[in-house]
Amino acid sequence: MSALEYPKGIAFLGNFVPRLCGISTFTRDLYESIHAEAPGADCYVAAVTDTPEGYDYPEAVRLQFQEKDLRSYRRIADVLNFKNADVLCVQHEFGIYGGPAGSYLIMLLKEVRMPIVTTLHTILENPTKEQSSVMKSLTSLSDRLVVMSRKGREILHSVYGVEESKIDVIPHGIPDVDFKPVDFYKDRLGISDRKVLLTFGLIGPGKGIEHVIEALPAVIKRHPEVVYVILGATHPKLIERDGERYRLGLIALADRNEVQKHVIFHNRYVSAEELQEFIGAADIYVTPYLDKSQITSGTLAYAFGSGKVVVSTPYWHAEELLADGQGALVPFHDSAAMAASICGLLDDPLHMQSMQEKAYAVGRGMIWPSVGRQYLDTFAHACADRRAAPRTAVAGWTLENRPRLLPSRQFKHVARMSDGTGIFQHAIFSVPNFHEGYCVDDNARAFILCVLMAEKEAASSEPNVDRLTSVYLAFLAASLDYDTGRFRNFMSFQREWLEHAGSEDSHGRSLWATGVGAARAANQHRQRLSARLFEAGLPVVESFTSPRAWAFAMIGVDEFLQYDSGNQEAVAMERDLTDRLKVLWRAHATESWPWFERSLTYENARICQAMILSAQRNDDAEALDIGLKSLAWLASVQTTREGCFRPIGSNGFYSEEGVRADFDQQPVEAQAMIAACQVAYRATQDTRWLTEAKRAFEWFLGRNDLGLPLYDFSSGGCGDGLHSDRVNENQGAESTLAFHLSLTDMNDAELEMTPAAT
Structure with missing residues (x-):
């Protein structure tokens, strides 16, 4: 019996019978042995399922999630946290989880809050790059690792750098049978x-x-x-x-x-x-x-x-x-x-x-009762270690100081800026400016925010979210001219469209928003409408010439393909736009100016983000290299000597042969940098990108050239920019939404952090 106290709540994650595979049988036998050895513990299983219809699972399986549906992993993480188990026992095999090399599991493990004990059924001495990345994240996120042979411990230490003190060798369990002739x-x-x-x-x-x-x-x-x-x-x-x-x-x-x-x-x-x-x-x-x-x-x-x-x-x-x-x-x-x-x-x-x-x-x-007791000792050890050394979050942050660094969500200014038509473009201080009317750009951003809030947060605490999600989507639907396939942008306060077609950029943002809606909207009707709008608006992108419009559309395509991975038109469009950006890179990038154009203008980081996303989906090493290289350079030119974020100013931008404009600094630049760095981190597991994201987010809170916060903690709004001498006190939709979308990304970053990033 261990001197440590056994946990009272134990969740198991992996395949489970009646699914036919060795991991299913192992999980079942381990669950039963733990249940028998610790009868007072609350034991249950979260089963990963490989068929849409699922299986007729026994009572032990209280939760199940779809192998290829990333959203279901996030939902299971939320439920596991809510159930507050003392320890999560994970069965790992590369072939049973979704994403490249089973990477969807990593997203789940990054969000759960309890100690993690992972049994490794496969340990590769010569993994692929993706397998290596997943394994390193898995070993870092796990409080303890179980292997079934000494060779497994040796490989974990020599190939993946895992400390041997973190690894327990427990044999594969077997039934206790009589020895008969x-x-x-x-x-x-x-x-x-x-x-x-x-x-x-x-x-x-x-x-x-x-x-x-x-x-x-x-x-x-x-x-x-x-x-x-x-x-x-x-x-x-x-x-x-x-x-x-x-x-x-x-x-x-x-x-x-x-x-x-x-x-x-x-x-x-x-x-x-x-x-x-x-x-x-x-x-x-x-x-x-x-x-x-x-x-x-x-x-x-x-x-x-x-x-x-x-x-x-x-x-x-x-x-x-x-x-x-x-x-x-x-x-x-x-x-x-x-x-x-x-x-x-x-x-x-x-x-x-x-x-x-x-x-x-x-x-x-090796009999199961003995193996079960050894696992219980490992669980107890993991819980004791976690209590002794609590996991920290983003570099330099702790869960204790999170409320100071990451403000709580104040949605009231977004709601104040919205009516039954959509969200107004501009504000005078924090009061909506009716005179300027609406635009599809801001309604697209607002729709994305509401969808992400419903997916990632307790949106029920914001009663306006569900209603406004439909309002913003309705605006997007009304803006599409089905005859031309173009989204219109500007609408007057009198609900009159002011143009026949919006800009290429606003069209790209609309595709981005509808791609997010198709992939993530909780309401099936919103998903289907989003998908319909996306499909109707996609073909015209082929004629676009704006690199940022390409990037916005590519981000939308990446989202949409989570909804319909077999949509060949979307797949072809993503590859075509990626190739176009490669052509720009080859034509303009030099060692001292590694960029796609001769100037840095607005939302520059979105191009890097789009390239990295496309590279991951299409296993495109060149696109990944370009995306990371350009983003690293952009980060370097947007960091001051004092170490704070300084986006390219909109008052002149920055040409290759010219001098960069330091002002006016726009909130959408910080938002774009945060999002691109998050994508870079997920692609590489390099924590430098989390440092860059943190730097850009702190710009909103006052770590900037003037030392003044743009975010208004009382109203939930964000100033429209940083001038050379003051903050623009008008709290328009674009700026406010930029902050709230950045806050969503940073909340994700905190969940994604591993001990290695501290």
Whole structure:
């Protein structure tokens, strides 16, 4: 029993039965063992689901989320935080979570507040860049890590730099079964006169079963009583892709080798009771896997711990478990060696009996009650460590000083600036200026804000949010001229459109907003209307020439593709606009002026943001390099000697051959920089980008050239700019929305921070 107190609330996250896979079974068995060893604890499961219709889960599964729906990960994080479990036990395997290399899981883990214990079922010695990024984030976010072999701990330390003190080696659990002679089970299965070789588990090409079949002619020549049982269904993912191609190939191979009478295929997922009988009847368990880097095999652990003689290829888990003569290892892809090893064992039944007894004795330390107690010790350790060293947030910030740095949401000025038509463009001080009317630019920004608030925050505390979401979307819908495919921009107070078509930039912002609505709006009707507006307004972008309009549209496309990833028109448009920005970069960028144009003007960081987003979606290394390089340079020219943010001034901007304008400084520049740096951080996990985002946000609060705050804490509005001698006291829509959208991004940043960023 641990000297530490066991947690009272334990949430498990991973696959779960009846989904067919090894992780599902493991999560089920671990849950049941913990529940049995700590009967007073409140244990429940959050299951990741790979089908839209889900599964008929048992009562243990209280929560489920869709593998490929990022929003559902965020919702589950919110629910887990609300349920306030003491610890979250995560099962990690690259193939079971959505996003590149399963990166959606990282977004969930960055938002939960309880200690995290992660069991790593796969640990790659030579990961891809995306896998490495995910693994480093995962190991950083987890309070403790569980591996099932010493080799796993070694790789975590040498490849990923994880301190060994953070890693617990706990064996793969196995059922506690009696040690009985094989004849007991053979009689039950009607094969008492046969010598049984067994391979079980989900079937797929990596299992190497073909090499055992090719070894059978030599084995049968010496031991004609041998039968090889291949137990298990084909992996569901393989069925989706290739059907039963692999299994049919094995059947054909058995025919060619004339051993078909000695091979039995049981093509089904058997119950635990049936599996125990098949394992009990086996004389030799065979794991002919092809990949040395397999760090864990549940089937190997189960068979070995049940007292079976094992013949295996030398993948990492087998090398470790079968060391010192506890099993037989044969080279990969070597059927002759496989045959020789099997025959040698069958020739020496006394030696086999000794190996069986030794394996069973070792297996007593692997039974689920023992494994469950070890996990409980790890949970207790994780909770104690978290209490002793609470996690901090953005560099230099703590949860304690967050209220000072990140103001609470004051939505009342946004509501004050809005009526039943939309949000007014301008204000005189904090009073709406009716004379200037409305524009689609600001209603697009306001719609994005409301959608994000409903998605990320307790929007119910702001009763105006739901109503205004519909108002702003209705404005966007009214602004679209379906005949031309163009969004109009300016509307008078009398609700009269003042132009036939708005600017390219306002059109791009409208696509951005409708893309966000399609991807994130909680209301299905708003999603569908947003998608309709987006699709109607997208084609005309092909004729645009403004790089910023391209960037706004690209950000919108990136959002929309979360709603409809198969929309080929959107995919093609994103790639086309990315290529156009590449052309500008190649034409204008130099070592001293790494930019897309000969001047820096307005919302410059949006171009960088669009390139990084496109690069991630399309695995475009060149676009990523351009986006990060240009953003790094932009950050450097927008930082003063004193270390505060100084955006390019609108009173002259900054040309390559000229002098930069320091004023007037606009809130939308800080907002654009914050958003672009957040995207850069998510793409690279480089915490320098969080430092840059923090710097830009502090500009609103007074860390600027004049030392004056633009954000009005009493009204919830934001000044329209920073002049050379004062703050512009008018609190228009663009500036106020820039602040509130920035606050949303910074709240996300606080949730995303890891211990490594402190």
